[in-house]
Amino acid sequence: MKTGAKILIEGLLRQGVTTIFGYPGGVVLPIYDELYDSPLRHILVRHEQAAAHAADGYARASGRTGVCLATSGPGACNLVTGIATAYMDSIPMVALTGQVPTALLGNDAFQESDITGITMPVTKHNYLVKRAEDIDTVLAEAFHIAGTGRQGPVLVDLPKDVVTNEAPDPGPLKEVSLRGYNPTFKGHLRQIEKAISMIAEAERPVIYAGGGVIASDASPELIRFAEMTGIPVTTTLMGIGAIPCDHPLNLGMLGMHGTRYANYAITECDLLIAIGARFDDRVTGRIQSFAPNARIIHIDIDPAEIGKNKVVDLPIVGDSRQVMICMLDRLTGTTDRSVWNEKISHWKVQYPMACPEDGVLRPQLVIKTLSDLLDGEGIIVSEVGQNQMWTAQQFCFKHPRTWITSGGLGTMGYGLPAAMGAHFARPDLPVFDIAGDGSIQMNIQEFGTIVQYDIPVKVVILNNMYLGMVRQWQELFYDRRYSYTELPSVDFVGIAAAYGIDGMRVDSADQVKEALTAAIDTDGPFVLDFRVEREENVFPMVPAGAAINEMIGGEKK
Amino acid sequence: MKVHTLSVLVENKSGVLSRVAGMFSRRGFNIESLAVGTCEVPEMSRITITVHGDDTRIEQVKKQLNKLIDVIKVSDITYHEHVRRELALIKVVANPGSSRAEVMQIADTFRAQIIDVGAKTLILQVVGPPEKIDALEKLLRQYGVKELVRTGMIAALRGSKTTAGD
Incomplete structure (x- = not known):
């Protein structure tokens, strides 16, 4: 007993x-x-x-x-x-x-x-x-x-x-059997064959990959599939890392704060292949105008996601990885997509996701510099808001499971504790929490945990003394009436010091690289308080209710 | 828009009904009627749900029901030959010497049984498809319906087929 x-x-x-x-x-x-x-x-x-x-x-x-x-x-x-x-x-x-x-x-x-x-x-x-x-x-x-x-x-x-x-002692581990729970892993073969022929017929296909690709560890299959078919890939916020940011077929993130070229590709494509994604409103914008000219293939393990937000032409219920392995086996011949890919390359040049480098301490510069220093080798966790979107836009992610963010619920205060968890999962990798001055204060008490267990999380605070994303909406859609979004200056380095954590305050663009290098070179935890341009906005942006090709900002300067 | 009849086989465990009902309310699906009881297998229950909606919405209702771990099988029997029944108890004002005879005559026409005779009221027990109960209630309203209790509709496939699928 x-x-x-x-x-x-x-x-x-x-x-x-x-x-x-x-x-x-x-x-x-x-x-x-x-x-x-x-x-x-x-x-x-x-x-x-x-x-x-x-x-x-x-x-x-x-x-x-x-x-x-x-x-x-x-x-x-x-x-x-x-x-x-x-x-x-x-x-x-x-x-x-x-x-x-x-x-x-x-x-x-x-x-x-x-x-x-x-x-x-x-x-x-x-x-x-x-x-x-x-x-x-x-x-x-x-x-x-x-x-x-x-x-x-x-x-x-x-x-x-x-x-x-x-x-009584329960004895050896028993196999679980639940009559009400039998997920489908393998895709239906006839559906997969139909998908193959739809892909062969398509002139302007796009893959729209979501968190399901990460969850099923299907990143290698996704990359192979894209390379074999020459189909460009855009990822959702949750799908970032499924294909390296610098892969020629990667279009970056789509949706509200996605790249212009990803959103244009979606709008002009004739075949959309959704893999482990759920047509969330932040991705689709006005749903009627999302991929308006495309036939849609939707691969997802959850049958309830298929047809929930958008009518699809070909559903395939199954695990992303299993379905893609099956599709890879059946791919025959290649279709020439050069005209389509050239058009996309042209958009990439015309509307780059550029980082402003004008000597001002802008938040994008902090992320871009960190990205260059780490070269994709590390885990980046974010809080929620502008900090999250700038990181998604500017950090060059090279591997799955290295980008950790609260996508669906959008939980401020998520980043710091999630970064602690990420460290225990991958103690071999440096872990950064990209925060705003608003969200870091939602779980700042975890500095205590970090000190107690000497968790080497580096906290990068993009401090604009605002609840930045809400302020941005107030600026753009509420006539700059900043109702309860301004925060007083907080001495984050002082708070860190009180817990026994080293930190540094950064006030100018020319200190960014040095400060981030200092954090990387520190063995234990480190807190960086970047006093960034206060009213910087996240662009491009699809206003609420607009189609995803109706973006503001992000034109070529 | 059409009323669909779903026969749902679930684990007979505490909390199942609240999982099902909660899913309907949080996803904005409207339950017209719901009846639950034990079934031919002791550790399972059968829930009969009638729900309003177009085909896309009903498809979503079925898929969301299927996602619940304690739901074993969802059968939409709307387009299959089936029988539908509901039971109602109707307490109606029926004073002797005034409306009582008329009420008893209506009961007879609807093949409703009189299961309680009070000084000023009768309780009618009626079984049939929900429309029949609606019709009877409407007729009795002129005499004064003091209380109406309905079980919610239950349904079964005609012939040897079952909603358990074997």
């Missing part, structure tokens, strides 16, 4: 978990007691939200399921933003929460919250475990559901008596 807590920790180890992120509290005391002399590494964060984001960052950087742990009530509720972030971006995560004893459930007991009820809309599935005997099976199911099909977060709620009670 073993206690539920012991079965839980042993179950985590059997799933191959090495690191979890958490915060203790009353009802999880038995679990923490079990952790005390367990080989499982537990990282104590400073706020439960950070535990969820760190588990998420760990998952994105490694491809393995991230795990977080919190107590009942407020602890569990604080995980919710992090769980919702993972859900929107289909990130595999298992969230463990403590719960009041089963006898008190529903009694409004101290620190009770109905966390399975609260998280139902933002989890792939969740469990309230009622018996110690069920822990092992539930845990195996949770990891199976989180990590297969369209991945996502699964929450397991554990009442205190369930982890203190004893149950």
Whole structure:
């Protein structure tokens, strides 16, 4: 016989978990007691939200399921933003929460919250475990559901008596079988053959690759497929890194802050091949005008995404990688796409995603310089807002899983804790968090965690003393009425110093390279406070409700 | 726009109904009626849902239902031969010597049973497709319907086929 807590920790180890992120509290005391002399590494964060984001960052950087742990009530509720972030971006995560004893459930007991009820809309599935005997099976199911099909977060709620009670040793790991859950991995052969012939017929095809390509580790297949067919590739925010930024067939990001040439290519293409992407409104702009002349092939593991936002001509349900392997096997001959690719090259020259270099300390210059210094070898995490878009536009990503950002939910405060998680997944790589002065203050308490575990995350704050993206919209669409978007100057170097972290304030463009080099050369964490041009905007930009070729900014100067 | 009848086989576990109902409300799908009960397999339940929408929307409803882990099978039986039934209890004002005889006559016509006789009211039990219950309720309204309780519609495929698929 073993206690539920012991079965839980042993179950985590059997799933191959090495690191979890958490915060203790009353009802999880038995679990923490079990952790005390367990080989499982537990990282104590400073706020439960950070535990969820760190588990998420760990998952994105490694491809393995991230795990977080919190107590009942407020602890569990604080995980919710992090769980919702993972859900929107289909990130595999298992969230463990403590719960009041089963006898008190529903009694409004101290620190009770109905966390399975609260998280139902933002989890792939969740469990309230009622018996110690069920822990092992539930845990195996949770990891199976989180990590297969369209991945996502699964929450397991554990009442205190369930982890203190004893149950028989569960024995060896059993295979999970759920009659209500059978994801389709292999694409339908006839559909794949149809796709091959549609591709052969197309004169102006474009591949639109999303986060599904990253999730299924299909980057090599995507690149081979593009090269064999000569089809240019644009990626969503979530798909960045699937094809190297400097690959001749890469069009960069599409959509609201995408490149002009990607958006023009979409608008003029006669065949759109969507792979692991979901036609999000930030990508499509006015949906009726998105790829208006194209037949559409949509490859996705989630059948519910097909036809959800846009009617498609050929659906292929399956894992991106498996489907592309199957397509690669069947490709015959090549079609000459030189006219189409020349047209795109012309757009690339005409409308480059240029970095302004005019001696002013502009945020784009910081990102561009960092990109040059790292040469694509590192993990870049972002917060949300202008900092995120400038990084997506200016950083030259060369590998999948090196760009970590909250795409779907757009969670400010995501970056710093996710960067911590990314470090534990890939301790061999330098990890940078690109932040704004607004979002860094949403989880700045994690400086404490960084110091405690000597996590060498470098924080790059693009400090414009504004909530920049909102200010940009106010400038462009609300007659410059900056309603509650101005922030006072904060001494971030001073805050870092108070936690025991080195930092540097940068006030001019000619210090940028030196400052970033200093950060790279520092072994431990480092905070850089760049006082950037305050009213710099993210361009090009598709205004809300416009077609994606109706962009403002980004013309050739 | 058409009313679709979905027969949904689910795990008989706590929280299943709230997962299904929650998915409908958060995605803005409107449930016309929902009936749930045990079925031929003890560890499963069957939910019959009627939902309004065009084909694209119904397709999305079915796909989203299928994504729920506890949903085992979704069958849209709208375009298949099937029988539909609902049960209603209608408490109607029927004073002796005034409307009682008329109400009893209407009940007879609709093959509704009188299952309770009160001093001033009768309770009618009627079984049939929802339209029949609507029609009866409409007729009885002139006498005063004090209470109307409906089970929600249930449905089954005609012949030997089942919505469980075997």
